[in-house]
Amino acid sequence: MEAKKNIVVMGAGYGGITAALRLARLFRLHPEYQIHLIDRNPYHTLKTQLHEAAVRKTEISIPIDRIIQRQNIIFHLGEATRIDSIGHIVRMGNRSLSFNYLVIALGSQANFYNIPGLQESSFPLQTLRDAQQIYDSISQLCAYAATEPNEERRRDTLRFVIGGGGLSGVEFAAELADHVAQCTRNYQVNPHEVEIIIIESGSRVVPKMDESFAMRIHKKLLERGIKIITGTKIDSRTPDTVVLSSGEVLRTRTVIWTGGIRIQELVKESGMKTGQLGRIIVDEFLQVEGNLFVYAIGDNALALNPYTKEPVPAAAQFALQQGRLVANNIYATIFGGVRRPYRPKVLGEVVSLGRHLAIGWLALPLSKKITFVGFLGSLLKTAIQERHIFLLRKESRKWITY
Ligand SMILES: Cc1cc2nc3c(=O)[nH]c(=O)nc-3n(C[C@H](O)[C@H](O)[C@H](O)COP(=O)(O)OP(=O)(O)OC[C@H]3O[C@@H](n4cnc5c(N)ncnc54)[C@H](O)[C@@H]3O)c2cc1C
Structure with missing residues (x-):
């Protein structure tokens, strides 16, 4: 019997799980092709909701076996350690898997920019495990503060510094402000002793968003008692302090680092051409330059927006489209169809600022936009998150239940 041809998808995040499900659907009448999916975790993480899990312990993972059940997908649980794009082999420790076509969708990780002490003494917010660690630490600190008789030490314990005022930093800060109110009530801690501070190196928070939105978000954060320091970097970190580029020293037990991302070493070591942040350079079909059989998507891909000539941002909405x-395109290549170039569609931007407030906009037909502020915005954010689950369900033709 002839060996099956393997289409391997690395990473079961937004881009990878979407690609794997679509491949399974397209190839359902071609059993000579086998779809493989690799991830280090047995679950798909709803990464855009990590800030909620870190503060409220909400459920943000879906078991992969539920998503891919009865599909022509073999799931490999393990850490991918090497990509041999010339020899067509992916390694997971001492296991290996050969491929005819490969989709790289391993996402990104925190970039600590070699800031002294930062990696050792701060929390990144990139994985479910990070979120669980943050949740445990905040709960412990609240409990500890309740029994600490010394006011200065209490204040140091209840000072939370967020490094990076981008989307994930502000969403986390606002969520934390909501939670802290609950924590101070539960443990009878004086709420005035709690401080949440965002440190942003740019001149404003959410620098990638439209200025008018950024100003509104800034105002809402201030209204919630969050301090914002812009135009300032974190220079170094010890377990108890943060030294800012202004020379100011903040005493704190907790730094949440959301100040930047980078791509894993594994990608760099594969010899593929990389650009900004280590993202893999791809052509308009999302194919890795110089390799007909390897594609990169999501945070891993340095795809250019053909209209603006700017790199497509690392965001879930683009990872899904690319998946x-x-x-x-793989199906079209194999069966002689027409491959389509990638044209990013910006569907909108919605920033949640705690449980009941969000600010953002959604694209409407004819290049129109509708903007949202307030509770309606937070309903919209929930709807966007639900839409992802709905699309997964639709793609897999199954109901996924938690
Ligand atoms: C806190 C936070 C909030 C965000 N909010 C938004 C938002 O509101 N809107 C938005 O559009 N974007 C948001 N983003 C960005 C968005 O989450 C990413 O752009 C998106 O997840 C990228 O999708 P991806 O498929 O490239 O990678 P991911 O979704 O990160 O998936 C990568 C997968 O690869 C697996 N993996 C990684 N390395 C290995 C390995 N070596 N071996 C095996 N498996 C591996 C991981 O376990 C993971 O399942 C947010 C990000 C964060 C951190």
């Missing part, structure tokens, strides 16, 4: 596109 669907590469699956279609």
Whole structure:
């Protein structure tokens, strides 16, 4: 019997799980092709909701076996350690898997920019494990502060510094402000002793968003008692302090680092051409330069927006679009169809500022936009998150239940 041809998807995040499901659907009448999916975790993480899990312990993972059940997908649980794009082999420790086509969708990780002490003494917010650690630490600190008789030490314990005022930093800060109110009530801690401080190196928070939105978000954060220090970097970190580029020293037990991302070494070591942040350079079909059989998507891909010539941002909405596109393009390549170039569609931007407030906009037909502020915005944010689960369900033709 002839060996099956392997289409391997690395990473079961937004881009990877979408690509794998679409491939399984397209190839359902071609049993000579086998779809493989690799991830280090047995679950798909709803990464855009990590800030909620870190503060409220909400459920943000879906078991992969539920998503792919009865699909022509073999799931490999393990850490991918090497990509041999020339020899067509992916390694997971001492296991290896050969591929005919490969989709790289391993996402990104925190970039600590070699800031002294930062990696050792701060919490990144990139994985479910990070979120669980943050949740445990905040709960412990609240409990500890309740029994600490010394006011200065109490204040140091209840000072939370967020490094990076981008989307994830502000969403986390606002969520924390909500939670702290509950924590101070539960443990009878004086709420005036709690401080949440965002440190942003740019001149404003959410620097990638439109200025008018950034100003509104800034105002809402201040209203919630969050301090914002812009135009300032974290220079170094010890377990008890943060030294800022202004020379100011903040005493704190907790730094949440959301100040930047980078791509894993594994990608760099594969010899593929990389650009900004270590993202893999891809062509308009999301194919890795110079390799007909390897595609990169999501945070891993340095795809250019053909209209603006700017790199497509690392965001879930683009990873999802790219996952669907590469699956279609691989199918088209094999069966002589027409491959389509990637044209990013910006569907909107919504920033949640705690449980009941969000600010953002959604794209409407004819290049129109609708903006949202307030509770309606937070309903919209929930709807966007639900839409992802709905699309997964639709793609897998199954109901996924938690
Ligand atoms: C706190 C936070 C909030 C965000 N909010 C938003 C938002 O509101 N809107 C938005 O559009 N974007 C948001 N983003 C960005 C968005 O989450 C990412 O752009 C998106 O997840 C990228 O999708 P991806 O498929 O490239 O990678 P991911 O979704 O990160 O998936 C990568 C997968 O690869 C697996 N993996 C990684 N390395 C290995 C390895 N070596 N071996 C095996 N498996 C591996 C991981 O376990 C993971 O399942 C947010 C990000 C964060 C951190």
